[in-house]
Amino acid sequence: MKKQRRTGSRLLMGLVFAFLYAPILLLIIFSFNAGESNSVWHGFSLHWYKELFQNRIIMESVYTTLLVSVLSTLIATVIGTFAAIGLYSLRRRLRSPLLTINNIPMMNADIVTGVSLCLFFAAFFQGWRVFARWFNDVQDVLELPLRLTLGFTTLLIAHLVFNIPYVILNVAPKLRQMDKNLVDAAQDLGCTWMQAFWKVILPEIKPGIVSGALIAFTMSIDDFVISYFTAGSATSTLAMTIYGMTKKRITPEINAISTLLFVVVLVLLLVNNVREARLERQNQRRTAPGAARPVSGPVKPVKTHRSLKRFGAFAAAAALLVTLVALGGSARSQRVVNVCSWGEYIDPELIDIFEERTGIRVNYQTAESNEAMYSLLMSGGGDYDVITPSDYMIAQLIEEDMLAELNYDNIPNFAKIGQQFRNLSYDPDNKYTVPYAWGTVGIIYDRNKLTEEPTSWSVLYDDANAGDVLLINNSRDAYGIALKHLGYSVNTTDEDEIRQAHALVADAMDRGVFQGKVMDEVFQKMEGGNAAVVTYYAGDYLSMAENQADYVDLGFVIPEEGSNWFVDAMCVLKDTPHMSEAEEWINFMASTEASLRNMDYIWYASPNTEALERYPAYYEELYEEPLDQEVYEIMAAPADVLARCEMYVSLPARIRTLYKDLWITLGI
Amino acid sequence: MKNKLSGFAVPYVVWMALVVVIPILIMAVYSVTTADFDLTGENFTRMGAYVSVFARSFELAIIATLVCLLMGYPMAYLMAKEGPGFQRVAMALIMLPMWMNFLLRTYSWMSILENNGLLNQFFSRIGLIDLVNHIGLALAADPSQYIPITHFQMIGTSGAVVLGMVYNYLPFMILPIYSVIVKLDHSLLEAAHDLGSNNITVFRRVIFPLSLPGVLSGVTMVFVPSVSTFAISRLLGGGTHMMLGDLIEQQFLGGAYDPHLGAAISMVMMVIVVVCMVVMNHFGEGEEQAVML
Numbered sequence: 001m002k003k004q005r006r007t008g009s010r011l012l013m014g015l016v017f018a019f020l021y022a023p024i025l026l027l028i029i030f031s032f033n034a035g036e037s038n039s040v041w042h043g044f045s046l047h048w049y050k051e052l053f054q055n056r057i058i059m060e061s062v063y064t065t066l067l068v069s070v071l072s073t074l075i076a077t078v079i080g081t082f083a084a085i086g087l088y089s090l091r092r093r094l095r096s097p098l099l100t101i102n103n104i105p106m107m108n109a110d111i112v113t114g115v116s117l118c119l120f121f122a123a124f125f126q127g128w129r130v131f132a133r134w135f136n137d138v139q140d141v142l143e144l145p146l147r148l149t150l151g152f153t154t155l156l157i158a159h160l161v162f163n164i165p166y167v168i169l170n171v172a173p174k175l176r177q178m179d180k181n182l183v184d185a186a187q188d189l190g191c192t193w194m195q196a197f198w199k200v201i202l203p204e205i206k207p208g209i210v211s212g213a214l215i216a217f218t219m220s221i222d223d224f225v226i227s228y229f230t231a232g233s234a235t236s237t238l239a240m241t242i243y244g245m246t247k248k249r250i251t252p253e254i255n256a257i258s259t260l261l262f263v264v265v266l267v268l269l270l271v272n273n274v275r276e277a278r279l280e281r282q283n284q285r286r287t288a289p290g291a292a293r294p295v296s297g298p299v300k301p302v303k304t305h306r307s308l309k310r311f312g313a314f315a316a317a318a319a320l321l322v323t324l325v326a327l328g329g330s331a332r333s334q335r336v337v338n339v340c341s342w343g344e345y346i347d348p349e350l351i352d353i354f355e356e357r358t359g360i361r362v363n364y365q366t367a368e369s370n371e372a373m374y375s376l377l378m379s380g381g382g383d384y385d386v387i388t389p390s391d392y393m394i395a396q397l398i399e400e401d402m403l404a405e406l407n408y409d410n411i412p413n414f415a416k417i418g419q420q421f422r423n424l425s426y427d428p429d430n431k432y433t434v435p436y437a438w439g440t441v442g443i444i445y446d447r448n449k450l451t452e453e454p455t456s457w458s459v460l461y462d463d464a465n466a467g468d469v470l471l472i473n474n475s476r477d478a479y480g481i482a483l484k485h486l487g488y489s490v491n492t493t494d495e496d497e498i499r500q501a502h503a504l505v506a507d508a509m510d511r512g513v514f515q516g517k518v519m520d521e522v523f524q525k526m527e528g529g530n531a532a533v534v535t536y537y538a539g540d541y542l543s544m545a546e547n548q549a550d551y552v553d554l555g556f557v558i559p560e561e562g563s564n565w566f567v568d569a570m571c572v573l574k575d576t577p578h579m580s581e582a583e584e585w586i587n588f589m590a591s592t593e594a595s596l597r598n599m600d601y602i603w604y605a606s607p608n609t610e611a612l613e614r615y616p617a618y619y620e621e622l623y624e625e626p627l628d629q630e631v632y633e634i635m636a637a638p639a640d641v642l643a644r645c646e647m648y649v650s651l652p653a654r655i656r657t658l659y660k661d662l663w664i665t666l667g668i
Numbered sequence: 669m670k671n672k673l674s675g676f677a678v679p680y681v682v683w684m685a686l687v688v689v690i691p692i693l694i695m696a697v698y699s700v701t702t703a704d705f706d707l708t709g710e711n712f713t714r715m716g717a718y719v720s721v722f723a724r725s726f727e728l729a730i731i732a733t734l735v736c737l738l739m740g741y742p743m744a745y746l747m748a749k750e751g752p753g754f755q756r757v758a759m760a761l762i763m764l765p766m767w768m769n770f771l772l773r774t775y776s777w778m779s780i781l782e783n784n785g786l787l788n789q790f791f792s793r794i795g796l797i798d799l800v801n802h803i804g805l806a807l808a809a810d811p812s813q814y815i816p817i818t819h820f821q822m823i824g825t826s827g828a829v830v831l832g833m834v835y836n837y838l839p840f841m842i843l844p845i846y847s848v849i850v851k852l853d854h855s856l857l858e859a860a861h862d863l864g865s866n867n868i869t870v871f872r873r874v875i876f877p878l879s880l881p882g883v884l885s886g887v888t889m890v891f892v893p894s895v896s897t898f899a900i901s902r903l904l905g906g907g908t909h910m911m912l913g914d915l916i917e918q919q920f921l922g923g924a925y926d927p928h929l930g931a932a933i934s935m936v937m938m939v940i941v942v943v944c945m946v947v948m949n950h951f952g953e954g955e956e957q958a959v960m961l
Contacts (some may be wrong), residue, residue: 009746016743017676030779038779039786065769071854075691079680087676098677101684104692107888109896109941110932111913115920116691119927123694164680193673222766224899225913229920246775248904265767269760276756308826368923375925376826447945474923479878518826531785588777660924664915665717 026260031255038252041209052253052260059242062257064152068227069220070320072159075214079160080167082553087168088175099172105162106169113162114229121154121230122380124206147575149383150232158230159223163216170212174205181448209578228537231366233376234338243365255508292430327359337581338363340373340384340567344543345437347601354588360581369474376400377573383584384573390437390566391474395426395650403432404572413590413608421567421607433569434586434608437598439538440637440645441477441564449532456559457485459533461508468532470525471505473517475663478505478647479563480536484561490646493655502662503521509666517666523547526554537566539604539635546603554635565637567607605636610635681859692938698931713933718915718933725912728826729894732833733841736890737835737883741843744882745875747842748849762839770836772904779833781904788819804954822907832900833890840889849875849883849933884948892941 027039031049035042044558050634052058059221070533087095087102095278105113125148132144178201186196224239231240242254335358343547351362365384367373370393389397410415412435421435443454449468450459460469472478480490482501488570494500508514515531525531526544529552541556548554569591570580588594596618597603619627637645651659702708747758756916765773780786791797802814808814822828860870898913905911910931914922919930 009749013743013746015760016739016838019835020762023773023780023835024765024768026780027772027776039695039782039784039789079675079683082676083680086680088672090677098681098684101688104688107892107942108938109892109944111896111898111916112695112938115916115930115934116695117687118920119694119931120687120691122927157687164683164848197673218763218766222770224769224771225896232946239769241901242769242771242775244904246778254775258776261768262764263767265764269764273760274755277753280752310700318913371923371925372921378925379920379927381921415698463849559858595814661714664918 002568004018018423023128026259027255027258027552028262031259032340033252033255033614036252038250038255048252048256049260051251052256054249055253056252057241057634058237058238058253058257061236061238064155065221065237065239067162069217070154070160070317072163072220073217074164074317075212076160076167076216076471077209080164080212080216081205083208084168084171084175084205084351088172090302102165102168102496103389104165106165110223110225114158114226117154117158117161117226118150118229118379118381119549121150122378125380129380132609132644143575147573147574147577148380149234150230150381151383152231152235155227155231155235159220162226166219167209167212168448169538170215171205171208172404173319175201178204183323199358205443229302229381232381232383233367234363241385247352258513268410277624335360335578335581336363337361337386337578337585338365338384339386339388339585340365341388341436342366342522343368344540345388345568345596345602350589350594350597353594354585354587358584360584363584366520371474373486382484382573383579385576386570386572387629388568388570388587390568390648391424391426391648392648393568394433394571396656398427398432399650402574402578404574404576405431406434406572406586407583408579411587413587413592416588416592416608416610418464418607418609418612424567425647426567427569433571434590435569436566436589437539437602437604438565438567438607439604440558441481441535441566441637442538442541442556442558443533444536444541444544445527445533445557446526447555447557453555454533454559455558457481457535457561460535461504461513463511464515465532466513467515469484470516470522470531470534471509471514472522473519475536475659478663479659480564480648484563484646486562488563491649491651493652495655495658498655498658506666527552537604538637539602542603544629544636554575558637558641558644560644563641565645567645567647603635629657648652670907673731693845695792695931695934696859698928698930699935701928711929712936714929714935715936721910721912721915722926724826724909725895726822728830729833729891732830732837733887733891734832735830736838736841736886740838740886741883743843744842744846744849747846748852759843759846766839771899773836776898777835778823781828781831783819783821785822785823785849787822791877792822826909828904829901829911831907832904833894833897836900839891840893842884842885845879845882848879852878870884887947888945891944897939898935901907 028040032046033048034043035040042666066605085266087098090098129146130148130149135142135144136146143334149217178322182200182204183196186200187193191199219269219450224237224243226239227237228243231237236244238257242250244250245254283647337360339362341364344365345366349374351364351509354360355362367382370389373389374393374396377384394403411434417435419440427433443459445454445459447453450465459465460471463470472481478499479501481506483490483492483497486497486504488494488497488501499556515525518534522534522536522540523544528533528549538556541554545554545556570586572579572586576582589598590608592608592610595606595608596615599606599611599615600619600622606615616627616632675865697705699711700707700709702710734803747755773846778785782788788797797817797819804816805811856874856878857870860874896913896916898911898917900912901909901911910918915936916930916933919922919926920935
């Protein structure tokens with residue numbers, strides 16, 4: 001009877017453990033998959049482990065994660081221990097409110113802590129800017145940087161904010177249990193208070209310190225939300241990298257790194273467990289005969305053994321820290337340029353070529369949309385030098401005085417940019433920008449799902465395609481298209497017209513026409529045949545068509561109502577410390593060689609006239625077959641198509657707020 | 669001597685003022701001002717449009733907390749009844765997944781729940797999907813109109829979001845409950861037995877009331893991150909059903925930059941969470957028994 005119940009209870013626990021471990025087990029299994037899929041087995045291979053160690057983005061984020069966790073744990077343990085001792089020697093009336101404040105970061109939702117710190121840092125950076133400007137004016141010995149951004153330091157501070165309270169929480173009970181007279185006794189016997197601290201207090205509270213450190217480390221490793229709001233764009237923990245990847249394509253290297261992490265943790269826990277079990281047995285043996293020893297009393301194995309072990313642990317921690325710092329230091333001591341662009345918007349080999357030629361390290365980051373990039377910049381998180389926003393956003397950034405004027409003498413390749421791409425409405429005197437690519441917005445559709453070629457934007461709002469339409473996830477494009485469909489200008493400032501456009505989209509959403517809102521996710525959705533229609537950019541259509549599954553047949557069309565044509569241009573943020581590197585990068589990307597290569601990879605037309613003209617020949621030489629004229633015209637829309645298209649201009653603040661307010665009500 | 673030790677507290681008090689109190693004050697200022705820092709109550713009235721988001725977040729978080737409690741309590745109880753060796757291993761096994769970042773664990777569920785993911789493959793392998801189609805066809809009023817299903821829609825549903833919450837936060841429920849039960853005074857249980865109670869009564873009248881602090885601590889530790897999550901809803905919910913966390917994230921780092929509105933929503937969330945906790949602590953006799961892990 002008893003035995004039966006025990007099996008039942010073990011079975012129940014087994015089920016919970018199965019639930020906890022099944023997903024982890026799958027990650028481990030698929031890390032050895034020869035294919036790319038996470039659900040179809042293609043055979044055993046160690047391929048992804050090899051790839052992992054060559055994947056700079058993942059390795060760097062693993063490094064950041066470990067460094068911030070180790071550092072914040074060490075610092076939090078020291079500060080937390082002293083703070084706990086200090087707090088406990090305060091009078092009660094003073095202590096309780098302070099302990100309540102101490103609890104705030106643990107009790108608050110992570111997102112509230114993250115957001116409040118994000119605002120705090122942004123306010124600090126603004127204050128700093130004012131101070132630095134004044135400081136640089138009054139003296140010229142020391143030049144302070146004007147622009148500070150979120151980065152490793154802010155990340156570390158944020159981790160300390162939530163780690164220290166955990167240490168205090170674990171040390172405090174031990175202090176409470178400790179006999180207060182012990183310290184007095186030690187001092188009566190001639191100890192200085194320093195000695196009393198080391199010889200009396202510390203040994204008593206050691207278990208609390210150890211468990212506090214352990215919990216702090218666990219919390220650091222596990223954290224995503226607070227890091228996300230405080231690390232900025234250039235520093236990325238592993239969790240942030242994965243989060244970014246889930247929007248585009250997740251590479252199976254993630255499975256490999258998960259497995260490695262799991263194995264390391266498992267080994268650590270096993271070692272610890274065996275050690276504890278052994279200690280316990282020793283303890284039992286010792287206490288068994290007399291059985292008078294209190295259970296909670298400190299365990300004292302042979303002394304030399306213990307100090308040796310302590311030394312070992314200390315040495316290991318120190319070695320880990322030194323390696324981490326050394327690894328980081330070596331990577332940080334060279335010239336750097338931080339570039340922000342869109343997903344799938346550069347041939348990655350160009351970065352390698354540039355780095356090899358100039359020795360400048362390129363920190364290449366992507367943002368999801370113009371609006372998301374703007375948010376990052378405003379909250380102090382965009383640690384960028386060069387950005388590649390679209391026309392209307394450039395106009396807004398210039399208006400808000402956020403861009404630096406370029407020195408075109410350092411960018412000789414600007415001469416190759418076609419006249420029709422210079423002095424455009426967003427930068428009339430062409431002081432801030434060098435165009436990067438241009439294109440059109442159109443309908444991408446799956447011929448196997450739509451019976452006829454669409455000629456109007458109405459397919460996007462049609463019940464016939466319910467559940468199969470993807471809505472582009474940025475307000476400017478989504479409403480711009482709707483405005484065009486209604487026969488209005490994409491740049492209208494008539495609130496009524498904009499509300500009509502919103503109603504068109506919102507109504508379709510209520511009727512369940514849209515499957516979801518997408519930006520970078522569009523690639524896997526359309527290529528895999530998971531949706532039938534989407535509004536997206538011409539160049540991206542061509543790369544989707546290149547990668548489409550064999551049961552998918554994608555087409556592209558610019559509807560009769562007309563559309564939007566856009567220019568994305570490279571600009572440099574004001575007060576960047578890397579101006580010369582930034583100009584070198586811009587000059588390199590504007591060169592004919594880089595433009596040709598890039599065009600071939602991203603399928604967006606280059607504004608470099610020479611490159612644009614030579615592309616068909618370049619293609620033929622490379623692939624030994626002529627470039628399809630239709631493809632070329634989708635890339636570089638001919639004049640008659642462009643005549644139907646409008647370029648966005650920056651909208652007045654009032655209309656921007658309206659866009660934002662209307663947009664956020666979609667999908668809630 | 670006493671004064672010397674209390675001096676240790678000073679740097680930390682300064683630190684707390686700087687990075688705990690001031691950020692929250694800044695957030696409070698943002699929540700009641702416009703972009704030009706004029707005083708306004710508009711941020712709070714504008715929130716009216718998002719009542720449905722609040723409702724959805726709380727609903728899903730409450731469901732997830734209840735499921736965690738229903739799974740976590742028996743688990744903690746059974747664990748506490750095992751021998752010390754077993755307990756130690758079980759504890760380690762529960763902690764272990766937390767050392768892999770929670771995004772890794774959530775990501776793994778994506779490939780399980782996807783339309784042509786592992787679970788759907790499994791269902792179609794064992795013929796479940798065919799079975800559903802057969803039944804559907806037989807029940808359909810007009811068989812020619814019946815569209816057979818090719819998969820069960822799991823990813824992108826609220827169910828998937830709740831699953832993600834339960835999976836990620838279950839350890840936070842188990843550990844505090846376990847640590848309370850394991851410390852229960854056994855003489856109390858023996859006394860109850862001696863006084864004639866059967867097992868069920870002992871559990872109901874003695875063990876459960878005494879484990880309440882653990883339950884309360886577990887409930888808050890699951891509920892607070894659940895109600896404010898945005899990564900789980902984005903990854904497993906497909907981002908189509910917005911939750912409070914998504915809404916806040918949108919205002920700061922997403923497509924709708926408006927930190928003032930974001931701060932106002934965060935303030936409201938903070939107040940609601942604090943009120944919930946005060947009420948619960950009151951309910952649980954308010955003993956400051958911060959049972960962490």
